[in-house]
Amino acid sequence: MQTRLTEMLGIQHPIIQGGMQWVGLAELASAVSNAGGLGIITGLTQPTPEDLFKEIARCREMTDKPFGVNLTILPTIKPVPYEEYALAIIDSGIKIVETAGRNPEPFLPGFKAAGITVIHKCTSIRHSLKAEKIGCDMVSVDGFECAGHPGEDDVTNLILLPLAAKRLKIPFIASGGLGDGRGLAAALAMGAEGINMGTRFMVTKEAPIHAKVKQAMVDASELDTSLIFRSLSNTARVFKNSVAQKVVEIESKPGATKFEDIQSLVAGVKGRELLDGGDLDNGIWSAGMIVGLIDDIPSCEELVHRIVADAEQIIGERLRQILPV
Numbered sequence: 001m002q003t004r005l006t007e008m009l010g011i012q013h014p015i016i017q018g019g020m021q022w023v024g025l026a027e028l029a030s031a032v033s034n035a036g037g038l039g040i041i042t043g044l045t046q047p048t049p050e051d052l053f054k055e056i057a058r059c060r061e062m063t064d065k066p067f068g069v070n071l072t073i074l075p076t077i078k079p080v081p082y083e084e085y086a087l088a089i090i091d092s093g094i095k096i097v098e099t100a101g102r103n104p105e106p107f108l109p110g111f112k113a114a115g116i117t118v119i120h121k122c123t124s125i126r127h128s129l130k131a132e133k134i135g136c137d138m139v140s141v142d143g144f145e146c147a148g149h150p151g152e153d154d155v156t157n158l159i160l161l162p163l164a165a166k167r168l169k170i171p172f173i174a175s176g177g178l179g180d181g182r183g184l185a186a187a188l189a190m191g192a193e194g195i196n197m198g199t200r201f202m203v204t205k206e207a208p209i210h211a212k213v214k215q216a217m218v219d220a221s222e223l224d225t226s227l228i229f230r231s232l233s234n235t236a237r238v239f240k241n242s243v244a245q246k247v248v249e250i251e252s253k254p255g256a257t258k259f260e261d262i263q264s265l266v267a268g269v270k271g272r273e274l275l276d277g278g279d280l281d282n283g284i285w286s287a288g289m290i291v292g293l294i295d296d297i298p299s300c301e302e303l304v305h306r307i308v309a310d311a312e313q314i315i316g317e318r319l320r321q322i323l324p325v
């Protein structure tokens with residue numbers, strides 16, 4: 001498959017592994033890149049910019065294929081030295097950056113001067129148009145199905161992707177709710193140049209998380225995600241465990257929810273412990289509705305090849321048969 005995405009990034013298959021806090025380490029990113037997709041190291045998973053620099057070097061030892069780095073610019077309790085992380089990315093010679101969370105404009109001059117291709121992740125058309133206007137090279141359009149932060153508009157990819165095709169001039173990637181060949185074929189049909197997956201790549205052999213977390217996602221249905229932080233207008237889609245249900249319960253009480261009321265339940269350190277240790281009710285973790293379509297724990301190579309082969313079969317056979325000769 002050749003699309004503007006494979007051409008612009010110099011990759012074999014139009015599949016990206018999106019940034020994932022605590023999950024996007026060199027092990028996963030290199031496995032996805034070695035499979036012919038684009039692996040992405042998550043910048044802020046590294047405690048300091050120096051550690052990010054080292055993680056990028058570690059990933060280079062594991063793959064000679066292109067890979068990228070995610071820089072998520074979100075309001076945090078502890079201030080983050082974003083500029084220094086951006087410098088570590090530039091100094092390390094990385095050529096592909098996925099930005100998310102907030103308008104990446106302040107970082108663009110530095111990235112552009114270093115010849116970096118910037119893919120900005122957006123959950124709405126207005127943000128996608130803004131990203132195009134400020135000079136991003138591509139956008140990842142993240143629909144309501146997605147893990148992590150779907151925004152507050154609740155528009156699914158069946159609407160967002162055709163809208164992106166109508167309105168954007170720069171190439172766009174479909175993100176959220178994708179995990180199989182049907183999804184890839186549908187995304188391409190709706191005008192996307194490829195797909196970005198988070199949740200599906202969590203459930204692979206190389207994802208550096210506990211086997212129990214992967215198995216919980218295999219066992220889950222499409223109904224097993226929860227939307228938390230809605231009352232704070234900072235919605236996050238997470239796996240529906242007892243902690244997520246408790247947070248939703250607290251948020252649904254009359255009156256405004258104070259972050260202090262839920263802070264201890266959702267602490268990042270607990271989520272990290274959960275992913276490392278496999279205690280499924282220790283905290284929260286991001287997961288998308290695609291869990292309902294995940295039935296196994298393949299290697300990244302098996303997964304990427306299966307998705308591409310299935311999509312090729314759908315496009316080349318099923319869709320072709322629909323058209324009379």
Ligand SMILES: Cc1cc2nc3c(=O)[nH]c(=O)nc-3n(C[C@H](O)[C@H](O)[C@H](O)COP(=O)(O)O)c2cc1C
Nearest residue numbers: 018019020021100146147148176177197198199288
């Ligand atoms: C465990 C996990 C952590 C994530 N952390 C981040 C993050 O730190 N920054 C970011 O931009 N996106 C993050 N995401 C979102 C993914 O990059 C991607 O946009 C999303 O997973 C796509 O939806 P999907 O899960 O349905 O494939 C995370 C997703 C997961 C599953």
